[in-house]
């Protein structure tokens with residue numbers, strides 16, 4: 001019997017569809033039979049990312065409404081024999097997917113595939129709950145920023161309440177996939193740290209996917225990133241995540257591409273400009289002028305005095321909320337609920 005996995009997030013635009021395609025292709029490349037299902041009716045992004053948009057004849061809704069049999073709607077990938085797609089419909093009718101219909105389709109797919117991967121629409125409404133309904137496991141996709149993390153938190157609540165497993169009193173397996181991680185921005189303190197995200201979501205980490213322009217290029221090309229450029233840092237991060245999903249123990253790293261000399265030089269120039277900017281801002285904030293300002297700037301730029309660490313508002317907020325939760329001695333669910341509302345500022 002195959003495993004049903006939902007790729008979900010709450011917030012839109014965090015990388016669910018990209019991750020569904022990349023993980024699906026990575027699993028299929030190892031010879032496993034994989035079907036990816038697009039639950040995002042109306043948007044229909046997954047067929048584009050898979051490069052199958054011109055091959056769609058029948059879709060998920062046609063199967064549910066009896067206009068086509070399931071095998072007629074499944075599209076086999078041209079590059080990997082064991083990878084299939086069940087496309088979404090163009091319809092914007094939110095009721096086109098019925099509970100019974102979805103249940104029948106999943107039941108028919110489960111014995112035929114090793115993996116049934118459901119690409120959820122954004123939000124916490126019906127579409128998202130239908131996508132997670134039959135899941136054995138969930139991949140919760142989040143970006144390291146407050147709004148994404150707090151939406152993921154709500155999705156975790158739904159996974160524990162509205163899935164078949166939850167109704168049977170069983171726990172759904174949950175994995176956190178941190179996407180669009182930008183090491184440079186993290187170093188500058190412009191994003192939540194990985195530790196912050198893990199602390200609030202308290203869900204085991206499936207992988208860290210770097211921010212990369214390669215994603216756009218691959219999706220324009222209609223190729224999951226794990227097929228188009230398997231040796232890239234991005235693809236390696238997804239391949240590792242897919243292996244962890246299979247239960248393999250793989251050391252957690254943030255793969256990065258080795259930069260060429262040209263990029264290194266560009267990077268150095270950019271970082272010098274960045275330093276100058278930071279020093280200027282600091283001097284401005286301290287109201288320094290003339291000689292004092294010059295001494296301050298030259299000390300800072302030559303590295304004689306350390307730059308004060310930049311604490312961005314997101315990290316500050318997280319720190320404040322954590323401190324209050326600590327003062328109130330909140331733990332477990334109570335702490336998580338408090339953190340959610342505190343981070344949202346309610």
Ligand SMILES: Nc1ncnc2c1ncn2[C@@H]1O[C@H](COP(=O)(O)OP(=O)(O)O)[C@@H](O)[C@H]1O
Nearest residue numbers: 012013014015016017018180210211212215216
């Ligand atoms: N690792 C990444 N680096 C850069 N851009 C990304 C990355 N992952 C996703 N994106 C981009 O973010 C946007 C949303 O991705 P998508 O997978 O469609 O998200 P969702 O399905 O959650 O709405 C797309 O434009 C996609 O190209």
Ligand SMILES: [Mg+2]
Nearest residue numbers: 016017040045
């Ligand atoms: Mg999507």
